[in-house]
Amino acid sequence: MNLRLTLLLLIFISANVFAQKSDSKWQNLYNGKDLSGWRLLGGKAKYEAKGDEIIGTTVSNTPNSFLATEKEYGDFILEVELFVHPLMNSGIQFRSLSKSEYQNGRVHGYQMEIDPSARAWSGGVYEEGRRGWLYNLELHQAAKKAFKNNEWNKYRIECIGNSIRTWVNGIPVAHLIDDMTTKGFIAMQVHAIPSSEPEGRQIRWKNIRIQTENLKPSAPDNIFVVNMVTNDLSSLEKKQGYQLLWDGKTSKGWTSAKGSTFPADGWQIQDGILSAIRDIPGEKARGGDIVSEKEFSAFELKFDFKLTKGANSGLKYFVKNLDGSVLGLEYQILDDENHPDAKMGIKGNRTQASLYDIIPAQKIPNSIKKVGDWNQGMIRVYPDSKVEHWLNGFKVLEYHRGSAEFMESVAQSKFKSAKGFGIAPKGKILLQDHGDEVSFRSIKIKELK
Secondary structure, eight states: OHHHHHHHHHHHHHHHHHHHHEEEEEEEEEOOSSTTTTTEEOOEEEEEETTEEEEEESSSSOOEEEEEEEOOBBSEEEEEEEEEEEOEEEEEEEEEEEOOTGGGGGGEEEEEEEEEEEOOOOTOOETTTTEEEEEETTTSGGGGGGGOOTOOEEEEEEETEEEEEEEEEEEEEEEOOSSOOOOBEEEEOOOOOOOSSOOOOOOEEEEEEEEEEEEEEEOOOOOOEEESSSOOOOHHHHHTEEEESSSSOOOEEEEETTTTSSSSEEEEEEEEEEEEOOOOOOOOOOOOOOOOOEEEEEEEEEEEEEEOOOOOEEEEEEEEEETTTTEEEEEEEETTOOOOGGGSTTTTTSSTTBBBBTTTOOGGGOOOOOTTSEEEEEEEEESSSEEEEETTTTEEEEEEETTTTHHHHHTTTTTTTTTTTTTSSSSSEEEEOOOOOEEEEEEEEEEOO
């Protein structure tokens, strides 16, 4: 054997040893023979081990079915390849639970979506049996192209601490920060089907493997972050330029809208939550609106809010003192079902997430949370004066400040006589005290340039 061949052989052997070393941290979740280590939960869909694949088949008249690992996992990196019928919906559960005390054993927990439909939310994060959508792909539309119909797709999930990240075919899809559930099983879902749909559609999984030790997260991807942890700024959010507009502890940075100090009464700061307290009927109103000390022009503002029954409030931006009144564009916060204001105005322009009394928000079913649940609101104001309102991951309205359409809508509103309303180059952020109990948290802002 000559020197060149010897060197090539040594390189080949070294590469193989390295590959084996690098692969040794992976554990296979499927043994390639049977479903040992797995259990069926929920419905009665059919699961079978066939060669190097696990195959799930839809069955009529049964709820969502889950083939779950008997073992639970906390921090891990999971990879799996899958091939799904193009008219089928499925998902991969992780950090999931099934306990008798919760809805008689209903499976609940995080799910990485498998969605071959035109909606194209594959790779998004849904919470089965609890909060619903946590990260849909309206927040990251470029990732809708990652999934390929009628092909094998490679899924990757990284769960490390509060950070949950997903990839489809190597493309980053979702980045969620959440601390609701820290450990649970992994499961392959076969979704329930309507009676009108033929049974027998299949999804196939193979190369199901997991890492649980010495985990190294992938390099950060510059995508939108949904952060469900109260008043938290993740490292990526900080890198993207977000800062807390309210520190979660004190009234620093905020004052009364009509004074130089924070109201002595009417607002409560407790356990990381800022709440307007309900006025007592027959007594003088307390508190009043509060505003940020700083003014903003182009920005992205994220905020969580929670309503009580029949409550009315709002978050205003580009707030100015106009003719003795503190006015601004208002992201409406309202219990549409129980407050009469929802039926006033024009074409619903006083309902939840609308530009109050000016432009109505679209009513998207998955965007609506029940009273008492936390909502995630977002307002984007671009440097070109384009504005978007978002509610729970859905864009519900869009307009341009100062456009002919905007000015016409203002002219039909209660603000028609307020000169310069809504077109100031910058202004403060205002939280409204309308006499009802409404809570806020995780108020964070990024200035856009």
